[in-house]
Amino acid sequence: MAAAPPLPRPNRFDVSIAVGGLLGGVTMWALGLYTSGSGLLPADWGLVPLVVMAALELLRRSRPSFALVVGTLALTFDMLTPGNAATIIMYTDLAYAAVLYGTPAAARRIPVTTGLATVAITLGFLVWWRDPQALFVGLGAAIVSFGPAATGALVRDHRDAAEAARLRAEQTALLAEMDRSQAVTAERARVARELHDMVANHLSAIAIHSTAALSLDDPATSKDALAVIRENSVAGLAEMRRLIGILRDSGAGTEPAVAPTLDGLTALVEGARANGLDVTLAGLGGGPLPAPVELAAYRIVQESLTNALKHAAPGPVRVSLARRDGALEVAVSSPYGAAGGEHGDGDGGPRAPGSGAGLVGMRERATLLGGTFAAGARGAQWTVHATLPLADTPPE
Template sequence: MSSLARPHRDDVILASVGLSGGVFLWLVGIHIQNGRLLDAPWASLVPLAVMSALELMRRSAPQTALVIGTLALVADQFTVGSLATLLMFTDLVYAAVLYGTPAAARRIPVTTLLVTVAVTAGFIAWIPSADALLIGIVTGMVSFGPALTGASVRNHREAAVAARLRADQTVLLAEMDRVQAVTAERSRMARELHDMVANHLSAIAIHSTAALSIDDPGTSRDALGVIRQNSVDGLAEMRRLIGLLRENGAAGPPSAAPTLAALDALVGQAGANSASSGLTVTLDDGREETGPLPAPVELAAYRIVQESLTNALKHAAPGPVAVRLGRTREVLTVEVSSVLGDRPGPRVPGSGAGLVGMRERVALLGGTIAAGPEAREDGVKIWLVRAELPVEERTYGR
């Protein structure tokens, strides 16, 4: 109801111009026909007024306006007629197709075409002359022409709306891809930071606690030496990662990433850090295949061993910590086992982020990983981490 009470500004202008023009033509005595039933000139003002009022409804109720307008046009044929009334009717036909329902937009052009054909055929049969053909042409110009124009404009508008929607969807998809890329990169950086720094910080925490709790100069000196070495190594790792991020910010595993060739040094460092906790770290490289591995596989295997040794330093009971590597043509196997149980001395609480990072790394490579307690043949309970990484060349996710 509000749309009927407040017509569009353009519709008000059209109605005003149409009414004013029709009144002007009536005043100067310009009519379009003579010899009608209602021959009084004032009679043509009634259809004119009705058609002007219907122009106010051309957007809000276009189909209703067209039906009433058709009746007003028929009534105008019984008067001397007005050119303004005829022109406003053509606008109502146009508006009914442009602003009406999709069904009306399909039906009106077809209906007006059939009406034009029927009128032309009827008048040719009634008065077979050029005048009959002229009446058909005028009928088509008044009805079918505006309907066809409205259909064309509507199609162009709908095409423009569809194009805007596709553009908006493209922008939305691009933004989603950007967010996913940023999230994936943040996850990768989080894994790298955790795996690089956690080992050193765990050793620093354990040995600093030991130095504070044991009142022995020799023990404190040894602990401080381990603390210093891990501090230096941690800073070097941080500088390396920051440098890589500054150089090539986002792309895959960095070219300077650690490889399995550096496991000996990693195991040696872990043995030195955990010696005071009663842990002995060994490396058993039983790989049958010795060919090169994809860089993402080597990085993932190295980080899995690194995180597993860090967890052993935090939680394992005194005893052996065994790192084992195996490789077939298709799979690289990484196993790290440590004695499960309580042990004396300082311990560092874990956050669980390391296991999450390991699972993410393996999942990105399409491999499998399991971590949990197991019982050895001699009855000793161990914590075993076992990962299987496919080694064939492929496109790895980040």
């Protein structure tokens, strides 16, 4: 059989109450100061409930219900002696502590029990004495038992309310920190997508044409390649300056007015043709679209053309946009090679390195708008297909 756990060390304040009550009670006994006890037992017997009550004060926090029950018996014994005020005062503290530190059930039960006991004592003495003076006995019982218990209940309610308010404040602070972390993460992902989509296209063109300029000993070809390199480096620098402006702007959480739209797809396709892609564009027109949808569609086409420039085999690249069932469908197809990064170049490797972040960014853009995204090889073609809902579109 497991041994009972040892009692915790008494609180220093409880020790002070016990010592102070014991010394005060002994002093009253030595001076012959007594309450209106019955006196059925000699005054010296009053030291017994005094010592018991002082010892119970050491248990007022760790064993409050036990201390109150034993204290009630000690108080009853004290009434058979001339009575000691210190014993009564320490009992009132035990009644208070039993409600304040006891279980919730005890905290609800003790005030009711002491209240009923006070009423019963009052009625009993009224019937016995048949004198209104019996009301003072009931008043004394209320002061000794019901009053401390009711006070403990009030203090406990205030303490529980304060603890609940503290917990709510901590939960609110935790939720606010989680919201802040999620907002920071979402903003970092948005900036990462913008940085990748704005710069990758230009850097890929620079990498491809610089390779051509280094590998071909043809002044005309090298000059054309350098012209494309300069054009893309200037455009990339402008995009970088735009991104830095977004980050420095106090309202960086909103998309700036100069964000790309579908009206810029024609220029984007022309730039891809200048970089050597055989691109065709179909499906523009049909009225304005929500700004987040236009931005997402533009970036998906831009990244698809960048991937085609880096990885596609020679052949036509087709870009199409169409409205169907309340959504904008974006489709890009390019010749699929047998090797390479996201899809091969047909010559055993990609013409420019890729990390796969482009596919992740396109999928994120579609998902944020509540749409779908798919990319992969279909026969001899690498296809990218995105569906972007036009209704109830959240801002990116």
